[in-house]
Amino acid sequence: MSIETREPQARHVAQSRRCPICDGPAETLWCLHEFTYGVGDEAVELSADLPYGRCEACDFEFLDSDGERCKHEAVCKHLGVLSPWEIKDIRLRYSMNRAEFARLSGLGEATLARWENGTVTQNRANDRYLRLLAQPGGIDRLLAAMQSATSGARKAALSTRRFRAVRITDELRQEQRIFELRKVA
Ligand SMILES: [Zn+2]
Structure with a gap:
């Protein structure tokens, strides 16, 4: 062959x-x-x-x-799989240095360097992820997804705090009741 x-x-x-x-x-x-x-x-x-x-x-x-x-x-x-030069091209298309591209993609900066230098070849999953990022608007979609994930996490954190506050109040009430019972006993 x-x-x-x-x-x-x-x-x-x-x-x-x-x-x-x-x-x-x-x-x-x-x-x-x-x-x-x-x-x-x-x-x-x-x-x-x-x-x-x-x-x-x-x-x-x-x-x-x-x-x-x-x-x-x-x-x-x-x-x-994407070649080192193709991977570097994706990053340069967005005019990013390795640190910026790593921060955005969640990939390790050292890992990126190894792929771009050809010392390590990316696995299939990462190869497909890179291909998605290479699509027109790929980075914009990732940014939008990250923003909605962040605001979702913030909302979740707020509701968790409120829920905890209610629970703490209930627990406090319970503790007080137990305390009062003990006091009576
Ligand atoms: Zn010579």
Whole structure:
């Protein structure tokens, strides 16, 4: 089984890189890379366009973290989950930093960073939650839902307080009665 993923995410890839040997300027080139993902019956052949650098001074060719991220991108596509760059795009669409997006979504800031860096892949539930947030108006709906939840909780707190006050009065009355009975006895 061979799945081709040829969507170079050029805009996410650094345009300037330095040669790790002579620190000279290196140009960015792309090559189609094929690799096996998974083991046993689950193994599939994936392919991805990977960026690599070529030093203009010494001709040294090298892969860097952008290449790794492109590989991870192909794996995410195969798994049917949002890729790190897609997750970052959702956040940036709302012009939020990680702390703001974490506060609003209820997701952990460190967790978000791991998903965006590709060190951890989100589970299905979180992937679907992120897809909902990515929908037009998704964040607005979440905000509206949070506001009604907050006002509901406030109302509940108020009615609970009132209910408690009544109960306390009843309890006090009861205690007084018991006290009076004891006093009589
Ligand atoms: Zn060089």
